[in-house]
Amino acid sequence: QSALTQPPSASGSPGQSVTISCTGTSSDVGGYNYVSWYQHHPGKAPKRIIYEVNKRPSGVPDRFSGSKSGNTASLTVSGLQAEDEADYYCSSFADSNRLGVFGGGTKLTVL
C-alpha cells in the first residue's frame, strides 16, 4: 500500500502552534478512526503521542492534539517548546492488508 502523505517539514517559534497534515484514502485514513501519531527523536525509539485520531496516551501533554476530516488527519502542537523538535509520523490502519501504513514523516523545527 502507498504511504500516507505528509509535508516534509514544518516549523514554528516557541509558544506558537503548528499543524501537520496526513493525507490518505478512503481505504485507510478516511475509512477508519485508527490514525496514530508518533514523535521520533533521532537515535531514540518512536513514541506514540496520539491514537484513534484524537486520544492521548497517559503522560503525553495536552499540547498535542489530533483530528480528522475526510481522508486527512492532522496533528496540532500548541505552545511549541524546544523539546518538540523531532520527526513526526502519522499512521493508519489500511484495509488492503490489515496492517498499518506510515506517512513519510515531517521534520518539525522549533525556530
Added chain:
Amino acid sequence: QVQVVQSGAEMKKPGASVKLSCKTSGYTFTTYGINWVRQAPGQGLEWMGWISTYHGNTLYTQKFQGRVTMTTDTSTNTAYMELRSLRSDDTAVYYCARGFSWSPDYWGQGTLVTVSS
C-alpha cells in the same frame, strides 16, 4: 512497567540472513501483538509486519512476503524476526513494538543491521 528490549547490532554480507530478537516484560505477553518496523538511513518508518502472540498468526507487507518470518516464544516472552537474502538496501534500524497491527504503543530501542560486502 512495560519494557521492550532488542538484540544488539548485526553486520551481515549480502545474501545472508539475520534473526533479531525482541524481549518484553511488564505485561502479559499474549495480550498484545508485536510489530516490526524498520528505518533505513535518511528514510522514514516502514512497516514490515505483525504477529499475534496469542495465535501466532502473521501479517506481512507485500514487500517482505517470502523473505521474512516472524515468530514468538511465549515461554520467554520474546519475539523474533528473520530476514533472508539480505541486500545492501536492507541496511536499517529495525524496531519491534508492542500493539495492534496498526498502532504499536511501546517500542524497543532498535537494532542496527548493516549489510555490506
